[in-house]
Amino acid sequence: MDLTARRALLVALSAVAAPSVARAVDHAPRLVSAPEVSLPDDDSLPSGASVRLEFTVSAEGRVQDVVVLEGLRPDLDAAVLEAASRMVFEPAEQGGRAMPARMRFRFRLRAPARSVIPRNPYEGDTADLVVTQGAAPSVPAPTTTAPVTAPVTAPVAAPSGEAESGEATIRTRRQSGAATTFSLRGEELTTVPGTLGEPTRVVASMPGVARTPFGLGFFVVRGASFENTGFFIDGFPVPLLYHFGAGPAVISSRLVGQLDFFPGGYPLQYGRFSAGVISLETRPPPSTRPFLEFSVDVLRASALAVVPFDQGRGSIAFAVRRSYLELIVPLIVDGVSLQYTDYQIRADYRFSARSKLSLFAFGSNDTFSRAAAAGVGQTASEQQSELAYTFHRLIGRWDYGLPGRAQLTLAGTVGVDDTAFTNQVPGQQDQSFASTGFILGERATLRVPTGQHLTTSVGFDALTILFNADLRVPLFNNIGSVPPPAFDPVVLAFSPRITQLSIAGWVEEVLRAGPVEFTAGLRIDRLKYAFVDTTVVDPRAVLRVRLHERVVANLASGFFHQQPPFFNLVPGVQNPRLRPQRSWQTSAGVELNLPGSIETRFTGYFSRMYRLIRNSSDVISTPDGPQRVPIVDDGEGRAYGLEVLVRRRLERGVYGWVSYTLSRSERYVGDGTVVPFNFDQTHVLNVALSWDINSRWRVGGRFQLASGAPRRRVDGAFYDADIDRHRALNPPRVDDGSDTERLPVYHQLDVRVDYRFRWGPWRMSAYLDVINVYFAQNVENWLYQYDYAARTAFPGLPILPALGLTGEY
Known part of the structure; x- marks a missing residue:
């Protein structure tokens, strides 16, 4: 067979003798x-080759818990798993x-004739069928043989070694180049309490x-600080991956193909972030027939439509979502408003x-506003602040399978980001920041097996962002000048422009030899922004x-x-000479796969952070005289801890996990004094459990417990006549942390109940997802x-109860 010709996997279902009937x-x-699948380009496929599988067909018609009973070799087994x-x-x-x-299938692999594809390769074959009450067991029960038929299918599969559920594809193997990848699937992603059915929100429960x-x-x-963790969609960074207010992902879960969470040590194909990465890969929606889906609850409404064309070879999907939290949250918490929209x-x-x-074109808008209306006596109740993010992206991507199992991916993106922040304080001039960023990005990746035990990956990516901003900020006083009265400050309003350019190349080698897998690589970035031009x-x-x-x-x-960040580079207000932040990350761990579908992970990590941005009162000489430098890049920090995950994989309708993190995050200030990071939380515990009671009902709960974040202690106040306000008296910074106090311990219980049913041709599901079910009065600040x-x-x-209804047609 010519190596450039397409190979297909034709699914043939073979009968396996059944000893008895478990239930009529x-x-x-x-x-x-069922899709067609590309097989590796070789002529070594043995005659009569087949792979025998066992899996569960859920009450929703989805394939779950796939197990290879009789395999051929890893690459062929992976292709079959993809098809199943x-x-x-x-x-x-x-x-x-x-x-x-619970069913057993034997997939017969054969290369079809080029000009003839059987009209219906499934017709007349049989398969084992195990019907059980509630969830299907993990081992075969007495079976009955039943005929199985199927219509003509279209080639919609991709050549990969990943498994895909009805909601999202989750890796069945760890991605090369990463020490740890957390992997969940199917119902583990869409029924976790407190996530409102959103797969991407499960990350918040991970170690x-x-x-x-x-x-x-x-x-x-x-x-690490929150801006040091990157969000990626199809390989390109986005400002937000999740909506505000415990909201969903910024794209429909139906379009989520794969979610990778790298808490540290992420692969070389990603860059430009000094901590972790959350990467979301999209996928084509089901394209064998027109598809409709809607979801409505008390917090939001969404809809999705898919229209296939050219006999399923292509499809067009439309999705939209709108929250109405801005109508609900102010009724419960004075002064807080949330809203989000995406398409x-x-x-x-x-x-x-x-x-x-x-x-793929998509966009999102999020707005969070807060007015401090609650307080004691004359509080800062008139303070108002608002934060808004809006972004739009268009991503084009071409994937091509080369001979020798090589894979080429080319992608590009254009987009725009809008960010706005305002802060209004009584007795002071309003401060505001608004920026628009125009984005242009390109990526190219080539993966080539270069030997029996070696795989080489090379890549190139470039990202250009042109920022236009409008700012209103207090003007710094000249050295030696008399400051103006604070009740009549001088406010600087201007519109800077800054371009950030990054061009990177990387190479990675993966060696697999027996029980050892060793990955080594190098990434080189040329960075040019503001007054900086450097290579890292x-x-x-x-x-x-x-x-x-x-x-x-x-x-x-x-x-x-x-x-x-762009806003730290504005000349005249911040510091355009800031160098790139740098971190050194090290981790070591052990993974245990125990009986009973239990897996346990222990990971210790240490991260050293350099060139952190800190406030400063430094003065430098310039042609215009001495000037203050409000921020500098000589800050340092460290973080270390232990992560524990004990997880029961989805089996017999039950899944759950316990994740615990013991950590310490610190920053160096002044003469080397070590102080806790503003978001340091010594203990973080998440416990999740969900049970599929029967084919209609599923119930579950999630409990969260976290240490309070540190805050500077206030020992009193003094009156400042220059600003006509009182100022807090804080103790000096010390290593033992006695100058800080912790917010109260945070705790929250979320509960979810799902009920599945049919209404004519619609597959329906009603759910009640209650966030903070016992209305814990958690303290976010003072x-x-x-x-x-x-x-x-x-x-x-x-407490946020979300009573909702979803439907699929």
Whole structure:
């Protein structure tokens, strides 16, 4: 067979003898659709080659818990797993109720004739069927043989080794170049309490992640500041991956193909962030037939429509979502308002089993405003602040499979980011910041198996951002001048422009030899912004050793760089000479796969941070005379801790996990005094459990517990006549932390109940997801009286019950 010709996987279902009938069923599962899959380019496929699988067909017709009973070799098994996970069934029914079923399939692999493809390769074959009450078991029960039929299918699969559920694709193997990748699937992503059914929100329950106030969508990962963790969609950075207020991802979960969370030591294909990475890869929606989906609850409404064309080779999808939190939250918490909106338009076309093209346009708007209306006596109740993010992106991507199992990916993006912040304080001039960033990016990646045990990956990416800003900020006084009265300050209003350019190349080698996998690589970035033009080099390495069939040890180390934020580079107000931030990350861990679908991970990490931005009163000489430098880049910090994850994988309808992080994040100030980071949380605990009671009902809960973040202690106040206000008296910074106090311990319980049913051709699900079910009065900060003689708590999110309904057609 010519190496450039397409190979297809034709699915043939072989009968396996059944000893007895476990339970009579009215209707066996009916195969609705299954994709074609590219196989590796070789002529070594043996005659009669097949892979035998066992999996569960859920009450929703989705394939779950796939197990290889008889395999051929890893690359062929991976292709078969991909095909199996994409199959869609009409579920088994008994007494008018949809039932989960455990089935065994034998996939026969053969290269079809070029000019003839069987009209229906499934017709007339049979498969084992196990019908169980509730969730299907992990081992075969007595079976009955039932005929299975299916219509003609379209080639919609991709050549990869990843498994895909009805909601999202989650890696079945760890990504090379990463020490640790957390991996969840199917119902583990869409039924976690407190996430409102959003797969991407599960990251907040993973080890190494500290909680952030009000669920704003930023993450403090392994003790780094929230801006040091990058959000990526299809390889390109975006300002937000999650909406404010514990909201969903900025794109529909139906378009989420894969979510990778790297708490540290992320692969070389990513860059420009000095802490962790959360990467979201999108996928084509189901394209075998037109598809409609809607979801409505008390917090938001969304809809998605998919229209296939050219016999399923291509599809166009439209999605939109709008929250109405701005109508609800102010009724519960005075002075707080939230709102978000997003949209997506996606077009996909598969030219062949090797070549596919996608265009993806999406955008999001988030607004958070706060008026400190609660307080004691004359508090700062008139203070108002507002933060708004809006962004739009268009991403084009072409994937092409080359001979020899090589893979080429080319992608580009254009977009715009709008950020606005305002702060109004009584007796002071309003401060505001608004910026618009125009984005242009390109990426190219080539992965080539270069030997029996070696894989080489090379890549190039470039990102250009042109920022235009409008600022209103207080003017710094000239050295030796008399400051104006604070009640009549001089405010500087201007519109700076700054361009940030980054061009990077990287190479990575992965060596797999027996129980050892060693990954080493190098990334080089040329960075040009404001008054800085520099080159940074990031070497990274990961070693994984399988000590036992159930035990894997790992060790990772590397350097990471990040450009300063745009608003810190504005000449005349900030410092345009700030150097890139740098971190050195090291981690070591062990992974245990225990009986009963239990996996346990222990990871210790240490991160050293350099060139952190800090406030300064330094003075420098300039042609215009001495000037103050309000911020400098000589700050340093460190973070270290232990992460523990004990997880039960989804089996027999039950899944859950316990994640715990013991950590310390510190910064160096002044003469080397070590103080806790503003978001340092010594203990963070997450416990999640969900149980599929039967084919209709699922219940679950999630409990969160976290130490309070540190705040500077207030020992009193003095009156400042220059500004006609009282100022807080804070103790000097000391190493033992006695100059700070912690906010109260944070705790919250979330509960979720799902009920699945059918309404004509619609597959429906009603759910109740209650965030903070016992209305814990958590403290996000303190509000002080005007003279600091008394204070009151600024509360966190209240109880948020989301009663909703989803439908699929």
